[in-house]
Amino acid sequence: QVQLQESGPGLVKPSETLSLTCAVSGYSITSGYYWGWLRQPPGKGLEWIGTIYHDGNTYYNPSLKSRVTLSVDTPKNQFSLNLASVTAADTAMYYCARGSGWNGDNWFDPWGQGTQVTVSS
């Protein structure tokens, strides 16, 4: 079955760029579905960051759009998140997930285990 695994630095300095990668196993990214990033600040609710299709089409949360870039690496069967100019408010558990639906209107299943990212100097 499909599995997703996030990886990246657990600590990022303010004003720098947060970079995470999601490795997908058990399913080829190019076979369909959408691939998303979501996050959850400590003790708070869920927030959608953005979604990418294997052809490179992207869909972003309007509140984060100016700072987010998603990309896909089909040979490695993985996709990535870059979030620029981070502040303490970006401290969160970051999840990658597979999206079903159309053109960025997606629900997500399954999710990766998540990776904690802290923004601090």
Place this chain on the structure above:
Amino acid sequence: DIQMTQSPSSLSASVGDTVTISCRASHAISNSLAWYQQKPGKVPELLIYDASTLRSGVSFRFSGSGSGPDFTLTISSLQPEDAATYYCQSYNSGLAFGGGTKVQIK
């Protein structure tokens, strides 16, 4: 931007009770609504999509109903393992999550 409002924010119920959680969208979203369960320290898991379609493998004690803007998640015969936070999520012309409903077992 779409806003999703869940109520209540928390509830406490006994084993065997039937529990209902509400979710309201700020505008019409047809049936483009999903429900997730997140147990403490765990990853969110999809329960329902398209407002009422149960994900394969999810207990039939969970059911969803409604059509934009008002939706309901019902948990029948509440069990101890249902203690969790439940989130609704819209996916029609934008994605947004509700604030969550924490379900505790008395």
